[in-house]
Amino acid sequence: MVQGNELSLVYKETFPYSIIVGNISEILLSGFELFWNLRRVIYSVCKMYKNNRTPATFALACRAGEIEYYYFEKVVHALWSFKDLPEEILYNPEKISKKVEDMLCHLISTCKETCTLSILHKIQEVLLQPITSHNIHIIDNLLQRITSE
Numbered sequence: 001m002v003q004g005n006e007l008s009l010v011y012k013e014t015f016p017y018s019i020i021v022g023n024i025s026e027i028l029l030s031g032f033e034l035f036w037n038l039r040r041v042i043y044s045v046c047k048m049y050k051n052n053r054t055p056a057t058f059a060l061a062c063r064a065g066e067i068e069y070y071y072f073e074k075v076v077h078a079l080w081s082f083k084d085l086p087e088e089i090l091y092n093p094e095k096i097s098k099k100v101e102d103m104l105c106h107l108i109s110t111c112k113e114t115c116t117l118s119i120l121h122k123i124q125e126v127l128l129q130p131i132t133s134h135n136i137h138i139i140d141n142l143l144q145r146i147t148s149e
Helices: 024-051 055-079 093-114 117-127 133-145
Strands: none
Touching: 024 055, 024 093, 024 117, 055 133, 117 133
């Protein structure tokens, strides 16, 4: 969610328990860091296009949109759904914690194979610099390293 010049994180579906059982807290922190940085990069690339409308920045915004669609619509929403869980898992904190831990491990390992924090940090560093054709080329190359399938 964007308000003014600020980017805020909004959860549509939440974990159904406030108590986390097992080793999920480390996985949640790792996943949050990865996806928050990915969201910041996507937002920053789209903002760069909004502030500097050129064919090159448009191409970057399109690539960022494809990455966003893949990670947040196809991967996250496919895995992060509690609607179809059987009641014996859904209403048992230990079982649902294990189920969520398995989902998070799969989600994070899938995403870490295709999108590393180091790539996201490099993109963020370049986005802080003035917009030049060289920097656009660097961002494009880094975005291409984030595969979407």
